[in-house]
Amino acid sequence: MGWVTEGALQGLVTVSVLGAFKRGGLIRIHPENVQNANARKLFEAAIWVGDSIVEKSVVAFGEAKRLVAKNAPDVAEMMKTATEKVKGVTSSAGSIAAKAVDAAPNVKPPRPSSKAPSS
Numbered sequence: 001m002g003w004v005t006e007g008a009l010q011g012l013v014t015v016s017v018l019g020a021f022k023r024g025g026l027i028r029i030h031p032e033n034v035q036n037a038n039a040r041k042l043f044e045a046a047i048w049v050g051d052s053i054v055e056k057s058v059v060a061f062g063e064a065k066r067l068v069a070k071n072a073p074d075v076a077e078m079m080k081t082a083t084e085k086v087k088g089v090t091s092s093a094g095s096i097a098a099k100a101v102d103a104a105p106n107v108k109p110p111r112p113s114s115k116a117p118s119s
Helices: 003-023 037-103
Strands: none
Touching: 003 037
């Protein structure tokens, strides 16, 4: 990763943290208290951008929770159907095995060897 990209990402993280702190009421320094006009504008912009990022994240999280809650019954129904199909397959396999055993009553399982294994 280049130093420009890394710097941009660090700036974005810093701005997001500032916005989260402002939204959480943890920032006590107000932009009016910053003496330098350029620094004040930069500070205000950083807080505004960070606050916007946090706000959008909260909205997106709420939307994701709503979608999960909305689709949860569908997922539960799909899981129930899949479970029933698995039960059907296993019972079919069991009945097929039982039929095979019934169809071949004269087949005897091999006897274990009475010879001791050589070492």
